[in-house]
Amino acid sequence: MLRYFALRLAQIGPVVLVVSFMVFSMTLLLPGDPTLSMLGEGATTAQRQALRTELGLDLPLPVQYGRWVGRIVTGDFGRSLRNRQPIVDMLAERIPVTLQLTILSMLVSILIGVPAGIVAAVWRNSWADIGVTFVAMFSMAIPPFWAGMLLIMLVCIQLGWLPPSGYAAFSDAPLQSLRMMILPTLTLGAAMAGLVMRQTRASMLEVMSADYVRTARAKGAREARVILHHGLPNAFIPVLTVVGLQFGTLLGGAVITESIFSLPGLGSMVIDAIFNRDFPAVQGAILVIVTGVLLLNAIIDVVYYLVDKRIAR
Amino acid sequence: MTAAPPSPVSRGVVRRTIGRLLQHRLACFGLAVCALVALLAIFADVIAPYDPTTSHYEAIKAPPQADFLLGTDELGRDVLSRIIYGARVSLEVTIVSIAGAVVLGSLLGMLAGYFRGWADHLIMRVMDGMMAFPMLVLALGIVAVLGPDLINAVIAITIINVPNFARMVRAQVLYVSQLDYVLAARALGAHDAKIMARYVWPGVVGNLVVYASLRASSALITESSLAFLGLGAQPPTPSWGQMLSTAMQYWDAWWMSLFPGAAIFFSVLALNFVGDGLRDALDARLND
Numbered sequence: 001m002l003r004y005f006a007l008r009l010a011q012i013g014p015v016v017l018v019v020s021f022m023v024f025s026m027t028l029l030l031p032g033d034p035t036l037s038m039l040g041e042g043a044t045t046a047q048r049q050a051l052r053t054e055l056g057l058d059l060p061l062p063v064q065y066g067r068w069v070g071r072i073v074t075g076d077f078g079r080s081l082r083n084r085q086p087i088v089d090m091l092a093e094r095i096p097v098t099l100q101l102t103i104l105s106m107l108v109s110i111l112i113g114v115p116a117g118i119v120a121a122v123w124r125n126s127w128a129d130i131g132v133t134f135v136a137m138f139s140m141a142i143p144p145f146w147a148g149m150l151l152i153m154l155v156c157i158q159l160g161w162l163p164p165s166g167y168a169a170f171s172d173a174p175l176q177s178l179r180m181m182i183l184p185t186l187t188l189g190a191a192m193a194g195l196v197m198r199q200t201r202a203s204m205l206e207v208m209s210a211d212y213v214r215t216a217r218a219k220g221a222r223e224a225r226v227i228l229h230h231g232l233p234n235a236f237i238p239v240l241t242v243v244g245l246q247f248g249t250l251l252g253g254a255v256i257t258e259s260i261f262s263l264p265g266l267g268s269m270v271i272d273a274i275f276n277r278d279f280p281a282v283q284g285a286i287l288v289i290v291t292g293v294l295l296l297n298a299i300i301d302v303v304y305y306l307v308d309k310r311i312a313r
Numbered sequence: 314m315t316a317a318p319p320s321p322v323s324r325g326v327v328r329r330t331i332g333r334l335l336q337h338r339l340a341c342f343g344l345a346v347c348a349l350v351a352l353l354a355i356f357a358d359v360i361a362p363y364d365p366t367t368s369h370y371e372a373i374k375a376p377p378q379a380d381f382l383l384g385t386d387e388l389g390r391d392v393l394s395r396i397i398y399g400a401r402v403s404l405e406v407t408i409v410s411i412a413g414a415v416v417l418g419s420l421l422g423m424l425a426g427y428f429r430g431w432a433d434h435l436i437m438r439v440m441d442g443m444m445a446f447p448m449l450v451l452a453l454g455i456v457a458v459l460g461p462d463l464i465n466a467v468i469a470i471t472i473i474n475v476p477n478f479a480r481m482v483r484a485q486v487l488y489v490s491q492l493d494y495v496l497a498a499r500a501l502g503a504h505d506a507k508i509m510a511r512y513v514w515p516g517v518v519g520n521l522v523v524y525a526s527l528r529a530s531s532a533l534i535t536e537s538s539l540a541f542l543g544l545g546a547q548p549p550t551p552s553w554g555q556m557l558s559t560a561m562q563y564w565d566a567w568w569m570s571l572f573p574g575a576a577i578f579f580s581v582l583a584l585n586f587v588g589d590g591l592r593d594a595l596d597a598r599l600n601d
Contacts, residue, residue, distance in 0.1 A: 018442025022454075029458045141582040143534055145541045145557060146574030157564045164564070252447030256538055260561070270450070271542055274457040282457045290446050 008301055012294060019294070023287045024068050027055065027279055038081055038277055051081075077284040082276045087284040090269060095288065098265035100170060101188065101257065102250050104181055106243055108189030109196045114232075114239065116193070117200025121208065122227060133201075136194035144253050148187040148260040155183060165262040184261045188253050192246060199242045203235040210234075237304075244300040248293040330519075333594040340590020346583030354400040361394035366549045374566045384568035386559065392568060395551040396576050402552040403580065406467050406536040406545075411529050413471035415521060418478020423517075425479065426486030427509055437483070440476035448473045452535055453544070461544040470535050474528055481524050482517055489516035523591045530584035537577050553577050 030037040034057065035048040051057075055078075056064050071078070077087035116136070120129040156164040162183060168176040207213065208231050216230045217223075255267030262268070266285045273281035334340050353360060362382075363369075369381075369389040377384045383392040421440070425433040443451060452469040459465035489495060495512045503512075539545035540554030548555065553573045560569035 014438045015441045015445055018438055019445050022442060026454060026458050031459070137585070138582070141530070141578060141585055143537055143554075143574065143577045143581065145538065145554075146570070146577060149557065149561065149570045149574065153564060153567055153570065248445075248447040252449035255449055255453065256541065259542060270453050270457075271544075274453065274461070274544065279457070282454065286446070286450055286454050289450050293447065294445055 004305055005302070008298060012298060016294065019290050020069060020072070020287070021065065023283050023290070024065055026283055027057075028061075030279075034279075038279055040277070054078075072287065077287075078280040080273075080278055080281050082273075082278045082281070087280055090281060091266070091284055091288055094264060094266050094269050094285070096170070097167065097263055098251070098254055098258070098267065100177075100181065101184055101254050101263060101265060102247070104185040105188035105192065105250060105254075106247075108185050109192035110239075110243065112189065112193040113196025114200050114236075117197040117239075118204055118227065118232065120197065120201040121204035124205065129201075132197060136197045139190050139194035142191065144187055144191055144256050145260055147190060148183065148257060151183050151187060152260075165260075167261075167263050180261075184257050184263060187260070188250065188257045191253065192243070192250065195242060195246060196239060199239050200235065203238045204231060207231050207235040241300060241304065244296060247296045251289050251293060330591075330594045334590050337590035337593060339586040340594075343583040343586030343590065346579055347587060350400050350580055350583075351404060353397050354404040357398050357401055361391075361397040363391040363394040365390065365395045365398040365551045367391075374563060374569075376566075377568055383572045384566065386556070386566070386569050387563055392556075392572055395556060396553065396573055399551045399553045399556065399573065399576065402463070402540075402546050402550060403533055403536060403577075406463070406470065407529055407533045410467050410470035410474065410532050410536075411525055413467075414474035414478050414528070414532075415525050417471070418475045419482045419517070419521065421475065422479040422482025423486055423509055423513070426483035427490060427505070427513065433483075436479065440479050443473070443476045444480075446473075448531070449535060449538055452539060453542075456539065456544045461547070463546040463550065466536060466539045466545040469539070470532050473535070474532060477528060478521070478524065482521065485517045485520055486513055489513050492516070519595055523588065523595050526584065526591050527588035530581045530588065533577070533581055533584065 027034050033048075034055075035051045036043065039047055039051060056067055059067070075088055077091065079086055080090065113136075116132045120132040123129055152164045155161050162179065166180055168180055170177040208227075213226060213230050216226045221230075251267075254265060255270060257263070258265040258267040259271055266289055269285045270282055270289075273279070273285065334344075367390065369375075369385060369391070371389070372381060372385050373389045374387055375381055375385045375389070381391050381393070383396065385391055386395070421436050425436040446454070451473045452466075455469035455472055456465055459468060490513060495508060498508050498512050536545060537552070537554030537557075540552045541558045543555070543558060546552035546555055553576050556573040557570055557577075560566065560573070563569055
């Protein structure tokens with residue numbers, strides 16, 4: 001088991017190295033003098049020199065990279081070029097918002113996708129199956145920002161049930177926070193629900209033709225019990241894997257969703273920082289997002305291994 | 314060595330694959346929609362009832378009516394004409410960026426899969442690194458460096474798609490390279506370049522086409538996402554994503570958000586259908 005973890009770590013190592021170098025090199029790749037790109041044309045020579053020193057741009061490249069990694073590892077992401085706020089503080093404010101959004105969206109996608117997939121698999125080739133499959137196909141083709149806008153138009157503007165945008169921290173006002181999250185999580189979760197439904201349907205179909213399901217039926221178990229007790233638990237593992245592996249896509253979608261509903265998360269931090277040419281903030285937010293994806297993938301691998309030890313081979 | 318190479322993609326097979334594609338009902342629908350969008354884009358000057366950037370001050374935010382079939386926007390510009398011209402941007406970005414990703418990805422995938430060794434390791438580790446980023450986030454990083462405009466959006470969408478193609482081509486090259494006719498060519502002393510171009514490449518092309526069509530819809534969504542965030546085509550160039558982000562300030566004018574969104578939705582759906590159809594047609598070919 002330890003050997004397996006060591007192997008996985010050894011595989012992730014180079015990826016982390018490449019990713020960190022990519023994020024680091026963003027400032028190097030800026031066309032022209034990076035200090036001009038960051039401060040704008042109006043910057044004085046003294047301001048530019050100060051920024052050069054702050055970012056260590058005068059040092060040799062490997063030294064710059066080493067220093068940068070050293071700072072990141074100790075939690076120092078630098079300061080925002082816009083308001084001098086430490087970026088780690090900005091991240092700390094925004095990570096919970098994005099986490100809340102993505103986790104709730106995952107739940108929504110499972111709550112919609114799994115029952116729909118079961119229905120489609122149990123009544124295979126029925127009208128319900130065809131209907132559910134079509135809705136899933138549509139939900140995967142609908143651009144997330146358009147889905148969000150349609151929801152706002154229907155629920156907020158026409159029906160007036162919810163305010164169109166805004167955010168309340170879960171720790172301050174849990175109910176209000178969840179209320180404000182309804183539309184964003186529906187927007188982000190709907191696209192995923194299609195995928196979850198397809199996977200649930202496929203693995204349910206496979207599981208329901210297995211010998212142990214036939215045995216359960218032969219022993220006279222009721223069909224509902226066969227489906228929920230014998231079928232679903234076994235069909236659920238691949239579904240969870242798909243959900244986990246889509247975490248990256250979900251974080252990408254969160255960028256868009258946050259900007260539609262004005263949620264102060266990591267995604268809107270990246271967008272704002274791009275418009276403000278606040279590169280340390282862009283780097284910090286992107287690094288956190290990618291690290292999150294890598295971590296989650298590693299966790300899924302480990303969980304998968306614990307569930308099914310044949311994977312290690 | 315004058316005999317024709319034993320290419321796995323012979324003309325008869327292509328014809329049969331296309332035949333099978335045309336039997337696929339959804340794929341036909343998809344092809345029809347794609348053709349319609351392409352026609353709109355190419356003949357936008359002739360088809361569009363108005364100039365997409367001309368304001369009609371007598372009709373600001375006018376609802377759909379006989380003069381303006383899909384209404385007008387906040388500056389009195391005809392929404393239908395802007396959608397028609399917007400098809401141009403979407404089509405160009407999708408085609409150019411996927412073509413670019415196919416070329417770059419094939420090159421890297423061929424190098425990695427054919428030569429193996431350190432080239433393989435280096436290329437694939439970089440690709441793994443890129444694939445660790447959520448696609449839109451990687452695109453945002455690239456646009457952040459290059460600056461927001463249409464060309465840079467194309468570059469970003471190209472780059473984020475390269476790893477997918479490189480991986481797919483590499484896997485295919487690994488498979489084809491150990492087939493007997495490639496080994497025979499190598500035994501006869503053919504150059505690496507010749508082996509790759511004449512014997513390996515034809516075995517990769519079929520899957521590459523299918524994969525490109527499957528990636529096209531995601532490229533279109535990324536393009537409209539960037540435009541929606543204000544990081545794609547810049548005004549006054551009309552693009553679907555950007556029309557939607559403007560519409561977010563005018564909720565009372567539902568036609569401003571409904572129609573451009575529908576244009577994206579149906580294009581994406583159509584591309585998905587074509588991709589699925591092509592994949593099924595090719596699968597059937599492999600099962601022959």
